[in-house]
Amino acid sequence: MQQEDLPVKPYAINYGVIFGAYSILMLVLLYAFNYETNTVISVLNFIITAAIVWYAIHVYKIDNGGQIDLTTAIKMGLAVGVIGGLIYGFYTYIHYELVEPEYITEMKTGMEAEMEAQIEQQQMSAEEAEMTRNMSGVFASPFVLGTISLLSIIFKTFLVGLIVGMIKRNN
Template sequence: MQKEDLQVKPYAINYGVIFGAYSILMLVLLYAFNYETNTFISIFNFIITVAIVWYAIHIYKIDNGGKLDLTTAIKIGLAIGVIGGLIYGFYTYIHYELVQPEYITEMKSSMEAEMEAQIQQQQMGEEEAKMTRNMSGVFASPFVLGTIGLLSIIFKTFLVGLIVGMIKRNN
């Protein structure tokens, strides 16, 4: 009789919560120290993402008697991304709705100025210009920022799970 693989759920929950908490911590620190995201911070965040997903897959493989297949690694990566991303997305919504609403106001002003410049440059008709102005307001909202954060985290953890799974899988 063949031994069944361990469930992915406990690893996904534990490391997804850790990843979500880390993501929230970074957003709070950036806000508290009035710091803007730059290349160094983006690279650092990606390294931490890789480390969390890699470690979760590594621990799973150890606990599963050294067995790991690519599908399981991808599942772990995606599940961490979904759980961490939901936590982060929810907090992002609250953060930009209650803690830092001025960011949304600044973002809307910036987008409106950019849209007006595009309208002038492309010499749009009144109907086209009106549609362009309406679209700019949609993207500058706490809900959209939270959703974009969720989707980007899911995409990153999927890629990391895929790459780590290809490296650590049993042939």
């Protein structure tokens, strides 16, 4: 008789909330200390993300009698990423809409200057230039930043779930 697998949902919720809280904490700390993201912080964030997903898969495997397959590990990684990413994406929207709206203004100003340089360099027609200017405003909004954060987190946790699943799976 084959053993029934434990449901992924409680583990995903638990570690997804932890991951979302960690992500929010990092954004708040970066804002509070007026610190820009750099390579060291990005690598550290990825390592901590990988550790959270790895630990969720590890605990699930232990609780499931030492059994896990690749599909379940990928599900766990994605579920943790979706839950944590939704929490973080929602907070990102709130953060850039209410707490730090000047960041969006600075981003728009920088993008507009960059677009104007591109328009002059490529000698665009008036119609193409207007379309380019309109597109730059779309990407500099709290909603787009939150959505991009969510998609980035889902992609990272999928990759981590895949790699950890390949290592920890039972053949």
